[in-house]
Amino acid sequence: xxxxxxxxxxxxxxxxxxxxxxxxxxxxxxxxxxxxxxxxxxxxxxxxxxxxxxxxxxxxxxxxxxxxxxxxxxxxxxxxxxxxxxxxxxxxxxxxxxxxxxxxxxxxxxxxxxxxxxxxxxxxxxxxxxxxxxxxxxxxxxxxxxxxxxxxxxxxxxxxxxxxxxxxxxxxxxxxxxxxxxxxxxxxxxxxxxxxxxxxxxxxxxxxxxxxxxxxxxxxxxxxxxxxxxxxxxxxxxxxxxxxxxxxxxxxxxxxxxxxxxxxxxxxxxxxxxxxxxxxxxxxxxxxxxxxxxxxxxxxxxxxxxxxxxxxxxxxxxxxxxxxxxxxxxxxxxxxxxxxxxxxxxxxxxxxxxxxxxxxxxxxxxxxxxxxxxxxxxxxxxxxxxxxxxxxxxxxxxxxxxxxxxxxxxxxxxxxxxxxxxxxxxxxxxxxxxxxxxxxxxxxxxxxxxxxxxxxxxxxxxxxxxxxxxxxxxxxxxxxxxxxxxx
Numbered sequence: 001x002x003x004x005x006x007x008x009x010x011x012x013x014x015x016x017x018x019x020x021x022x023x024x025x026x027x028x029x030x031x032x033x034x035x036x037x038x039x040x041x042x043x044x045x046x047x048x049x050x051x052x053x054x055x056x057x058x059x060x061x062x063x064x065x066x067x068x069x070x071x072x073x074x075x076x077x078x079x080x081x082x083x084x085x086x087x088x089x090x091x092x093x094x095x096x097x098x099x100x101x102x103x104x105x106x107x108x109x110x111x112x113x114x115x116x117x118x119x120x121x122x123x124x125x126x127x128x129x130x131x132x133x134x135x136x137x138x139x140x141x142x143x144x145x146x147x148x149x150x151x152x153x154x155x156x157x158x159x160x161x162x163x164x165x166x167x168x169x170x171x172x173x174x175x176x177x178x179x180x181x182x183x184x185x186x187x188x189x190x191x192x193x194x195x196x197x198x199x200x201x202x203x204x205x206x207x208x209x210x211x212x213x214x215x216x217x218x219x220x221x222x223x224x225x226x227x228x229x230x231x232x233x234x235x236x237x238x239x240x241x242x243x244x245x246x247x248x249x250x251x252x253x254x255x256x257x258x259x260x261x262x263x264x265x266x267x268x269x270x271x272x273x274x275x276x277x278x279x280x281x282x283x284x285x286x287x288x289x290x291x292x293x294x295x296x297x298x299x300x301x302x303x304x305x306x307x308x309x310x311x312x313x314x315x316x317x318x319x320x321x322x323x324x325x326x327x328x329x330x331x332x333x334x335x336x337x338x339x340x341x342x343x344x345x346x347x348x349x350x351x352x353x354x355x356x357x358x359x360x361x362x363x364x365x366x367x368x369x370x371x372x373x374x375x376x377x378x379x380x381x382x383x384x385x386x387x388x389x390x391x392x393x394x395x396x397x398x399x400x401x402x403x404x405x406x407x408x409x410x411x412x413x414x415x416x417x418x419x420x421x422x423x424x425x426x427x428x429x430x431x432x433x434x435x436x437x438x439x440x441x442x443x444x445x446x447x448x449x450x451x452x453x454x455x456x457x458x459x460x461x462x463x464x465x466x467x468x469x470x471x472x473x474x475x476x477x478x479x480x481x482x483x484x485x486x487x
Contacts, residue, residue, distance in 0.1 A: 045197040
């Protein structure tokens with residue numbers, strides 16, 4: 001599917017300003033939508049919006065369908081004193097906001113509208129029971145629960161539902177409020193001609209309602225432990241690869257039932273978003289399978305994925321899909337053939353264009369059906385990338401970094417000053433139909449504002465900006481560029 005020529009911004013809602021210690025769907029989000037329109041931007045890309053678990057990562061959620069309650073705007077709530085406006089202190093924010101949210105939800109009625117909302121979402125009863133059970137078991141992962149709950153014994157679950165009824169009802173109300181606030185924000189976007197772009201990860205978290213409620217769809221041992229796990233081999237980001245810890249799908253079983261689970265997952269995504277970035281697209285053609293108990297991702301093997309059969313089933317059920325294929329990493333001709341067969345635009349990262357490799361990241365090789373970023377949530381900021389010397393980098397030498405910078409200066413005809421604006425202008429001027437800029441690059445921030453460092457277990461996902469940083473001069477400069485290059 002081809003997209004109209006446009007520019008947008010990459011910013012997860014947790015990164016928005018506000019008084020709650022973490023961004024949410026409240027007044028600052030609506031103010032941000034107006035700012036996007038004022039800057040001439042037409043797309044707002046967010047990361048997965050699910051309830052986060054391990055490491056606060058939006059790519060390790062307790063559900064692929066539910067919303068993150070931390071994004072709910074709680075009227076009158078203020079974060080604990082002393083927190084920074086520039087980062088999310090998850091350790092302090094989570095318990096405080098959870099308590100305030102629970103108290104507020106208890107004042108809301110479990111009325112007809114909420115009950116109708118529950119009836120219309122087939123995933124919600126399992127999710128609410130999963131979260132209530134998790135709390136009742138002290139927060140441990142579901143394979144460690146008592147046998148009846150772990151194995152979904154019918155009589156045991158009926159008893160648990162009765163025992164945990166108040167907690168389950170609160171979760172129902174929580175999800176009702178989340179989606180009500182989200183759809184109000186989406187309506188504000190539509191009024192201003194802004195499309196919301198979401199992120200659908202290929203994998204789901206092991207400790208999730210999805211896996212607990214559908215264990216036969218995943219490659220697990222009878223006790224729920226991983227037989228094999230997901231990741232990628234050594235790459236640009238890590239010399240030992242990336243060990244993700246997600247369970248792998250039983251693609252044979254999924255094929256046998258017509259990819260029912262995936263159809264419902266994509267249907268849910270399309271109900272939330274105008275455009276969908278499908279993360280790790282190469283894993284649908286072939287994926288890196290790692291033993292379930294492996295300490296790193298080095299020792300794995302490539303295994304064929306579902307390929308065209310999955311996307312044929314999705315298209316037959318849902319119609320043409322507004323998918324952007326994240327085709328980064330070790331991409332083979334087979335992966336590109338699959339992407340091109342269904343007409344999904346791929347991605348290019350401008351920071352990767354100057355390392356001397358023969359790649360499509362270099363601007364003079366762009367095609368129109370392409371989505372270009374200065375960098376994604378996994379990259380350093382452009383200022384951080386440009387200031388890097390290569391020291392301490394496990395994948396690049398200092399000499400390689402120096403050669404990269406020499407070529408970038410020559411190619412871009414720049415002395416390196418304001419490199420973030422140089423890359424932004426280069427993307428906007430290109431033939432690529434879709435350009436997406438992380439907020440950190442609009443603001444010219446350094447590595448301290450990086451959203452995620454793959455392989456790092458802590459210290460990720462915390463970036464926030466303030467309204468004081470987003471000056472009128474920046475807004476006017478961005479608007480002038482989007483207008484100049486007909487975005």
